[in-house]
Structure formats: C-alpha cells, structure tokens
Amino acid sequence: MISLEVDTAMTAPVETTTADLSAADAAKAMRDSGIGALVVLDDADEVVGIVTQSDVLGLVASATDVASATVEEICSVPVVTVDADANLLDAAELMKENSVRRLPVFDGDKLVGIVTTTDLTHYMPRLRNTILRDRPDTPKSSKIAE
Amino acid sequence: MISLEVDTAMTAPVETTTADLSAADAAKAMRDSGIGALVVLDDADEVVGIVTQSDVLGLVASATDVASATVEEICSVPVVTVDADANLLDAAELMKENSVRRLPVFDGDKLVGIVTTTDLTHYMPRLRNTILRDRPDTPKSSKIAE
Numbered sequence: 001m002i003s004l005e006v007d008t009a010m011t012a013p014v015e016t017t018t019a020d021l022s023a024a025d026a027a028k029a030m031r032d033s034g035i036g037a038l039v040v041l042d043d044a045d046e047v048v049g050i051v052t053q054s055d056v057l058g059l060v061a062s063a064t065d066v067a068s069a070t071v072e073e074i075c076s077v078p079v080v081t082v083d084a085d086a087n088l089l090d091a092a093e094l095m096k097e098n099s100v101r102r103l104p105v106f107d108g109d110k111l112v113g114i115v116t117t118t119d120l121t122h123y124m125p126r127l128r129n130t131i132l133r134d135r136p137d138t139p140k141s142s143k144i145a146e
Numbered sequence: 147m148i149s150l151e152v153d154t155a156m157t158a159p160v161e162t163t164t165a166d167l168s169a170a171d172a173a174k175a176m177r178d179s180g181i182g183a184l185v186v187l188d189d190a191d192e193v194v195g196i197v198t199q200s201d202v203l204g205l206v207a208s209a210t211d212v213a214s215a216t217v218e219e220i221c222s223v224p225v226v227t228v229d230a231d232a233n234l235l236d237a238a239e240l241m242k243e244n245s246v247r248r249l250p251v252f253d254g255d256k257l258v259g260i261v262t263t264t265d266l267t268h269y270m271p272r273l274r275n276t277i278l279r280d281r282p283d284t285p286k287s288s289k290i291a292e
Binding site: 023024027028030031032036053054056057058059060061062063066067088089092093095096101116117118120121122124125127128131132 | 247
C-alpha cells in the first residue's frame with residue numbers, strides 16, 4: 001500500500017485568472033510566476049477551465065493576435081481534477097489517461113493546489129523510498145528461501 | 147537496485163530544428179507534433195540548445211514579435227543531457243537539480259531521444275511494480291518479526 005497522497009507533492013497555492021484576461025497577460029502571469037498554467041475561475045470563484053503554455057503556443061502557431069485573444073478563447077474545458085487525498089500514482093494514471101500534465105487539486109469543494117508532471121517527477125526519488133518502506137511483509141518468500 | 151533505464155521511458159525519435167528557424171515556425175512544429183520542445187542542432191548535427199514552450203511563452207509575455215525572433219535568440223544553452231542507460235530516478239533528480247523538464251538522451255555521442263516529466267509521470271505506476279519486484283530480500287526484518 002502506497003501512502004503518498006497528492007497533497008504531499010502538489011504546488012500550493014494555485015495561481016488563478018478570469019476568462020476575460022488577454023492571452024498576452026496570461027502569458028505574462030505564467031512567466032512571472034514561473035509556472036505553466038493558470039486555473040480559470042468564474043465570478044462565483046468556481047473552476048471553469050485551465051489555460052496552459054500549450055494553449056499560448058497554439059495561438060502563436062496559428063498566428064493569432066495574442067493581445068486580442070482572451071483566456072476564454074484558448075483555455076481547456078472541462079478541467080480534469082483530483083482529490084487532495086488521492087494516491088499520487090492514481091494522479092499519474094489520471095494524467096496519462098486524459099493526456100494532461102496538470103491537475104487542479106480539491107479538498108472537498110475547495111481548490112487547494114495544482115499537481116503537475118514536474119511535481120511528480122521531483123517526488124519520484126522519495127516515492128521509491130516510500131514504496132520500499134511500505135512494502136508488504138514478505139514472510140512467504142523468506143520461508144521459501146529457508 | 148532499480149533496473150529501469152532512461153531508454154525504456156524516453157520519447158524517440160526526437161524532433162530537432164536549426165537555430166535560424168523563426169520562433170513562430172518553432173511553435174508550429176511543436177504544436178503539429180504535440181510536443182513541448184525541439185532540440186537545436188548546428189550544421190554538424192551537434193546539439194547546441196533546446197527550445198521549449200516556455201521560451202515561446204517568454205516571447206509572448208515580453209511582447210516580442212514571434213515572426214521575427216529566431217530559435218537562436220530564445221533557446222536554452224547549454225543543454226542538460228542524460229545517458230540512455232542512466233537510471234530513471236537519477237534522470238528525475240537531474241531535472242530537479244537543473245530546473246528543467248526535458249533531457250535529450252544520448253547513447254554515446256548519438257542523440258537517441260528525449261525524456262520528459264510527462265514520460266516519467268506515465269512511467270510511475272510501472273516504476274512501482276519494478277521497485278517492488280526488484281526489492282532486496284528481507285530476511286532480517288522477517289527474523290525481527292518472528
């Protein structure tokens with residue numbers, strides 16, 4: 001049983017934005033914070049999307065004017081999210097299945113952070129130690145050895 | 147002893163470019179291939195840099211004209227690389243230490259692929275199984291339990 005949960009590896013707090021921000025300003029916010037995505041909130045602070053570096057790249061690739069484009073036009077909807085107490089390996093599976101690199105993290109109804117492929121990669125060496133420490137006892141195999 | 151090596155998780159072949167490509171064309175190449183970086187080669191096919199989504203984002207954030215900017219102006223130099231037979235967890239450490247998300251992979255002098263935080267994340271569940279399978283025998287702990 002692996003005991004590492006998402007909230008041990010996530011980045012918190014999470015940077016957010018509103019849908020009416022320009023793509024250029026979203027790019028500035030990401031660069032200034034050194035992050036790859038902003039979670040998009042509506043007027044009621046509900047999560048309605050996520051805007052990523054890839055979305056900005058897509059604009060550049062299609063020669064769209066980044067100053068006039070808004071977050072609403074380029075953000076990904078709906079958002080794949082994960083619970084704060086979910087297993088880290090299940091979060092990894094969820095990213096793989098949905099082809100996403102970032103999952104906003106919820107504690108109940110509350111947005112508490114974001115977990116990314118970078119967070120998981122930085123956690124991998126620690127994961128190894130935890131897996132070895134928490135491995136099931138192996139009396140059967142030691143009996144076979146005797 | 148963990149037996150998983152970088153070449154079991156890397157993406158191959160790796161997409162490459164030259165330094166004189168425009169940033170806009172680099173963005174198109176990344177979007178069309180669904181990837182986040184291009185390895186930059188010189189005339190002798192030597193690796194001289196890497197250009198990433200973050201580099202393109204930086205251009206947008208600074209309101210630089212992406213059509214006139216070139217890969218040479220925005221790419222990261224020097225490049226942190228890894229050997230194909232390196233341990234996956236060591237690759238994860240290398241990414242953390244250097245704050246990078248992608249490592250071009252070499253087999254001797256030859257560029258054979260690229261390993262990313264996404265590749266490592268997709269590999270995590272498999273990593274768990276390999277760690278448990280390859281764990282050292284634990285006769286001492288079972289004796290303590292007796």
